[in-house]
Amino acid sequence: MTANLKAPIYTNEIKAREHLEALRWPDGAYCPRCGGFDVKKLGGKAADLGQYNCRDCRKKFTVTVGTVFERSHIPLTTWLMGFQLMASSKKGMSAHQMHRMLGITYKSAWFMAHRIREAMKPAAGSLEPMGGAGKVVEADETYHGKTSEIRTKSVDGRVKYQNKGRGPANKRAIIALVERGGSARTFHVAHATFSKVEEIVSQNIDRESRLHTDESRLYSVSKVPTMVAEHESVKHSADEYVRGDVYSNSVEGYFSIFKRGMKGIYQHCSEKHLHRYLAEYDFRFSNRIALGVDDTDRANEALKGITGKRLTYRRTSEAML
Ligand SMILES: [Zn+2]
Numbered sequence: 381m382t383a384n385l386k387a388p389i390y391t392n393e394i395k396a397r398e399h400l401e402a403l404r405w406p407d408g409a410y411c412p413r414c415g416g417f418d419v420k421k422l423g424g425k426a427a428d429l430g431q432y433n434c435r436d437c438r439k440k441f442t443v444t445v446g447t448v449f450e451r452s453h454i455p456l457t458t459w460l461m462g463f464q465l466m467a468s469s470k471k472g473m474s475a476h477q478m479h480r481m482l483g484i485t486y487k488s489a490w491f492m493a494h495r496i497r498e499a500m501k502p503a504a505g506s507l508e509p510m511g512g513a514g515k516v517v518e519a520d521e522t523y524h525g526k527t528s529e530i531r532t533k534s535v536d537g538r539v540k541y542q543n544k545g546r547g548p549a550n551k552r553a554i555i556a557l558v559e560r561g562g563s564a565r566t567f568h569v570a571h572a573t574f575s576k577v578e579e580i581v582s583q584n585i586d587r588e589s590r591l592h593t594d595e596s597r598l599y600s601v602s603k604v605p606t607m608v609a610e611h612e613s614v615k616h617s618a619d620e621y622v623r624g625d626v627y628s629n630s631v632e633g634y635f636s637i638f639k640r641g642m643k644g645i646y647q648h649c650s651e652k653h654l655h656r657y658l659a660e661y662d663f664r665f666s667n668r669i670a671l672g673v674d675d676t677d678r679a680n681e682a683l684k685g686i687t688g689k690r691l692t693y694r695r696t697s698e699a700m701l
Pocket residue numbers: 411412413414415416434435436437438439
């Protein structure tokens with residue numbers, strides 16, 4: 381279902397808060413400080429602010445305590461719209477467009493977008509190995525954007541990017557794993573080396589899986605084939621793209637969306653933020669409509685990722701929200 385931006389959760393602060401409460405507390409409200417369930421919703425004016433009282437630690441709390449919304453000056457309705465826009469735009473949405481559509485400053489939109497990406501990132505240690513017996517995981521690598529860019533400002537204040545060198549050694553390497561008919565996981569690495577690829581495969585793919593790649597030596601000459609049940613490859617250089625059920629089209633499809641988005645929407649992303657953009661594309665791909673996840677489900681799934689993930693930006697940045 382496509383979201384209706386006139387829905388109450390996007391126009392009414394109380395409805396927006398109740399929506400968050402339902403997502404964060406499916407089994408009823410609990411105290412985010414001590415974890416106690418013995419809580420009471422306050423009445424009167426405090427009810428409109430979503431305040432609860434914890435009988436265990438005797439402190440008041442709301443659903444936003446411990447989330448990216450806690451110290452934000454942006455209304456929850458605007459935050460929810462931001463989540464909806466980012467979650468439903470297949471190739472992403474620029475901070476410029478969020479700024480225009482949501483009526484917030486560009487800087488606020490930029491920080492909001494990064495916080496949404498953070499919410500989309502899987503919680504540390506929450507990921508299960510990909511694949512499994514009889515399942516196929518595809519792996520591939522790509523090079524996107526220049527590394528070691530120098531950011532300068534010209535006299536009229538325009539930001540310019542200068543590259544120090546040419547060739548693949550100066551490009552940012554990304555390794556992607558896609559479970560066929562399932563989720564995606566990507567990694568920005570300094571260099572795509574045997575040891576790096578071995579590390580990623582051993583930490584993320586179930587050993588019972590079948591692994592499909594192109595003919596890259598990263599997979600065939602390294603120890604990777606010993607880490608999975610079976611490794612097979614297609615030889616793109618010989619125009620072989622599919623051999624039986626052996627192919628790497630799923631992971632190439634992922635890269636195609638990522639590259640079109642990075643080129644058309646985000647244009648310039650500094651290398652230190654690349655992993656955040658990858659988390660955003662991984663999230664949408666892993667929660668795509670072909671897997672039965674619609675725009676609304678996807679936005680809600682991202683909203684569930686808000687807890688316990690504060691970005692460590694400087695306080696001045698926090699104040700902008
Ligand atoms: Zn408590």
